[in-house]
Amino acid sequence: MPRGGSARLPGVSAGDVGPDDRPSELRRAVAVSDRVSILFVGDVVGGLGRRTLLALLPGLRERLAPTFVVVNGENVAGGLGITPKLADDLFAAGIDVITLGNHSYHRREIYAYLDQTERILRPANYLRSQPGHGWCVVEREGVKLGVVNLSGNVFLRAGHPAFAEADAAVAALTKAGCDHILVDMHAEVTSEKVALGWHLDGRVTAVVGTHTHVPTADARVLPGGTAYITDVGMTGPRGGVIGVKKEQAIESLVTMMHVRFDTAEDDPWLNGVLISCSGPMRAQAIEQLLLPWTPPPA
Numbered sequence: 001m002p003r004g005g006s007a008r009l010p011g012v013s014a015g016d017v018g019p020d021d022r023p024s025e026l027r028r029a030v031a032v033s034d035r036v037s038i039l040f041v042g043d044v045v046g047g048l049g050r051r052t053l054l055a056l057l058p059g060l061r062e063r064l065a066p067t068f069v070v071v072n073g074e075n076v077a078g079g080l081g082i083t084p085k086l087a088d089d090l091f092a093a094g095i096d097v098i099t100l101g102n103h104s105y106h107r108r109e110i111y112a113y114l115d116q117t118e119r120i121l122r123p124a125n126y127l128r129s130q131p132g133h134g135w136c137v138v139e140r141e142g143v144k145l146g147v148v149n150l151s152g153n154v155f156l157r158a159g160h161p162a163f164a165e166a167d168a169a170v171a172a173l174t175k176a177g178c179d180h181i182l183v184d185m186h187a188e189v190t191s192e193k194v195a196l197g198w199h200l201d202g203r204v205t206a207v208v209g210t211h212t213h214v215p216t217a218d219a220r221v222l223p224g225g226t227a228y229i230t231d232v233g234m235t236g237p238r239g240g241v242i243g244v245k246k247e248q249a250i251e252s253l254v255t256m257m258h259v260r261f262d263t264a265e266d267d268p269w270l271n272g273v274l275i276s277c278s279g280p281m282r283a284q285a286i287e288q289l290l291l292p293w294t295p296p297p298a
């Protein structure tokens with residue numbers, strides 16, 4: 001079972017520029033001078049979240065011209081998990097890497113896909129015996145981006161410590177010649193995410209938090225050059241309770257009884273960040289993207 005690996009993107013770097021035989025110093029110099037940016041989109045929730053992402057992505061590509069697009073997709077299948085078809089749909093839309101989280105294994109049909117598909121990641125600090133892998137490398141325009149998915153250890157089930165696994169993944173990706181590394185820290189508590197940002201500052205390009213579905217107002221570039229945000233937020237129905245119909249969430253909290261949860265359908269927004277890179281493993285800016293979407297009339 002692979003724990004990581006590289007993936008050449010079909011029709012992009014492999015076909016357009018051929019194998020990158022340039023010395024690493026030259027490739028890094030290009031990575032410094034070229035305009036490299038990463039669009040990261042927070043947890044995409046349900047069909048409305050998918051439609052919001054797919055509707056807004058072409059305009060974002062035109063306006064921001066991101067080199068890479070990374071999406072957290074742990075909620076795309078009706079709010080819980082992801083299926084092979086839905087993952088294929090995201091890849092077909094040009095998403096470079098899909099990260100996941102605590103809902104990675106909600107849909108059993110994704111297990112083999114997680115083992116076989118390099119560019120979809122479950123948290124790297126899960127057990128080796130669990131399906132999938134936690135980091136990968138993608139390449140566009142001669143620039144190598146390593147992506148790492150991690151799970152927090154507080155209030156979430158992860159078999160290994162996030163910080164130790166982060167160090168191991170960053171060492172492996174640096175050794176693999178990555179120009180930039182993006183870490184998606186999928187965690188419940190803010191302190192774990194803030195601490196990981198400081199821990200990796202200067203060693204990776206960006207640490208972005210996911211899972212709580214509520215965007216935080218602390219996006220910044222840390223002193224060592226790592227872009228950081230505690231939570232990117234979610235892409236989907238803002239008119240619910242972190243993606244669930246608000247009436248059902250309220251009823252469960254009022255009655256303290258089990259209530260069936262459905263995905264909300266009101267007020268779709270895209271929550272994301274654009275990370276503008278400078279030198280290798282360095283960001284010069286992180287811009288928060290909080291964008292409403294008006295669905296076309298039915």
Ligand SMILES: [Fe+2]
Nearest residue numbers: 043074075211
């Ligand atoms: Fe989520």
Ligand SMILES: [Fe+2]
Nearest residue numbers: 101102103211
């Ligand atoms: Fe989550």
